[in-house]
Amino acid sequence: MLRPRRVIPFFAVLLAALTSLAAANPCLAQYSADKPLGAAAQNKPSYLQNAGIDQRLGTQLPLNAQFIDSTGKAVTLGDYFHQRPVVLAEVYFKCGMLCPQVLHGMAQALRQTGFHPGDEYDILVTSIDPDDTPADAAEAKAHIATMLGTPGAADHVHFLTGRQPAIDALASATGFHFVRVPGPDGKMDQFAHSSVIMIATPDGRLSKYFSGIEYQPRDLRLALIEASNRRIGSLSDIVLLYCCSYSPSQGRYTVAVLRILGIAGMGSILAMGAVFYLLSRKPRPVAA
Structure with missing residues (x-):
């Protein structure tokens, strides 16, 4: 008589492989940490324990923090907070996996809101990697500005780099916790972090958080209207x-x-x- 195949060991091996993959890639592991996937979340590497997001709604951003824009000009965070709400993201420009997906999802959703950068909102993206350069910022900015599909969008899309004190000041205010982890080659050139974008009011206070890599245009539109104190919409x-x-x-x-x-x-x-x-x-x- 034929004996039934044993399928349980196969799934155990598959689960172990997925867990190892998550441990090897910090971006993937962090995405799993945000949305636990069964036993994989139980085996999260210890260095990921300090990576995550704490929503700090209503917190004032450090507008005096100094950064460098994509042209190499010295700026402060407050230079980008005036009369419009700001869509804010913290990423790093050499990231090859999660960060591009966050920015892609942000641009796609904003394009579908019916609002336009410079009219109803501005975009501000800052790097958490002090080794990123203005050239890295300019390259990332050009891609996102093109995705928005609005003439003149680049004038209202700002990609910044900075030194560690400014990066830490902004991350502390937004509750954006990240850790530097070794890559496959052993070099400390990757970051574990959450996938999230934020909405800030024109005076620089945190209004809304949206997690993941895909965002609902309706939610972003309502968040921008609310952050503007209903001056748009x-x-x-x-x-x-x-x-x-x-x-x-x-x-x-x-x-x-x-x-x-x-x-x-x-x-x-x-x-x-x-x-x-x-x-x-x-x-x-x-x-x-």
Whole structure:
């Protein structure tokens, strides 16, 4: 009699292989840490324990922190906070895996919001690697500006590099924890970090966090409207924003059921009042 094949060892081997792969690649391992995948999350390397994100909504960014822009010019963070909300991302420009996906997802979602850089928002991307150069920043900026598909977008897309004190000051304010880890060749040239973009108000306060590498255009649009104190967007956006609420734990907007029920209740009362008014009106006498 044929004996059934043993499949459990195969899956055990497969799981062990995936765990080893995550340990070897810090970006992949960090993505798994953000969204645990069963036993793989249990075996997270010790050096990843300090990498993650703490949402610090309402925190003032260090606007005096000094950076270098993609042209080599010395700037401060405050140079990019004026009248519009800012979409903020912390990455490193030599990253070959997670960071490009974060920036790609950000550009794709922003392009679908119906808003345009320079009109309703600005983009600010800072490097967490002090070894990144303005040339690295310029190359990354050109790619993202092209993806946005808006004429003049490059004037409102800013990629910055900086020294460790400025990098640490911004990361501390945003709760963006990262660690430097050895690559396959043993060199300390990679970083473990979270995949996240943030929305800041025009005066430099953190307003919203969105995790992952894909972002919902509707959520980004509502976040930008809210960060602008409703100075942008249409009437329908304001109504939608009233009917939705931001969930920090989920990093997205969800339907506010109680608000919708309240609107429905008010509508019913107004309708009933209109009916009673019409019924109580005395009929006009018919002219002979």
